[in-house]
Amino acid sequence: MDSNDAKYTLKTNDGALIQVQNRVLMHMSKDGTPPYTRSVIDFEAPSESKHAWLNHAIFLGTLTMPKKMPKDNPFVIISVYRVK
Numbered sequence: 366m367d368s369n370d371a372k373y374t375l376k377t378n379d380g381a382l383i384q385v386q387n388r389v390l391m392h393m394s395k396d397g398t399p400p401y402t403r404s405v406i407d408f409e410a411p412s413e414s415k416h417a418w419l420n421h422a423i424f425l426g427t428l429t430m431p432k433k434m435p436k437d438n439p440f441v442i443i444s445v446y447r448v449k
Contacts, residue, residue, distance in 0.1 A: 381416050384409040387443070389428060402428040406445055423448040 371387045385408055392401040404426040410416035429442040 377416060379415075381411055381414045383411075383416060383419065387426065389426075391428075400430070404428065404443070406443075 369389045369391060371385075371389065373385050373387075375383045375385055377383065385406065387404050387406050389402060389404040394400055406424040406426050408416075408419035408422075408424065410419045412420065424445050424447055426443050426445045429444070431440070431442060433439055
């Protein structure tokens with residue numbers, strides 16, 4: 366099982382910048398089945414914004430690696446779930 370970290374910034378429709386740290390555990394299969402991937406996601410939103418609640422919640426995620434079309438760049442789909 367491999368561990369990978371990704372750090373990036375999201376810009377919301379209202380212009381807020383939210384820092385994201387996504388720590389991913391990934392196990393690549395040898396038999397061609399989709400890899401097992403799970404992640405823990407931390408958000409850092411501006412404390413004065415309506416997004417500040419993201420700073421005080423726990424989020425888990427899954428990653429899907431769709432089959433890319435010939436002209437596509439590689440990409441993943443990240444599904445995020447808030448733990449209550």
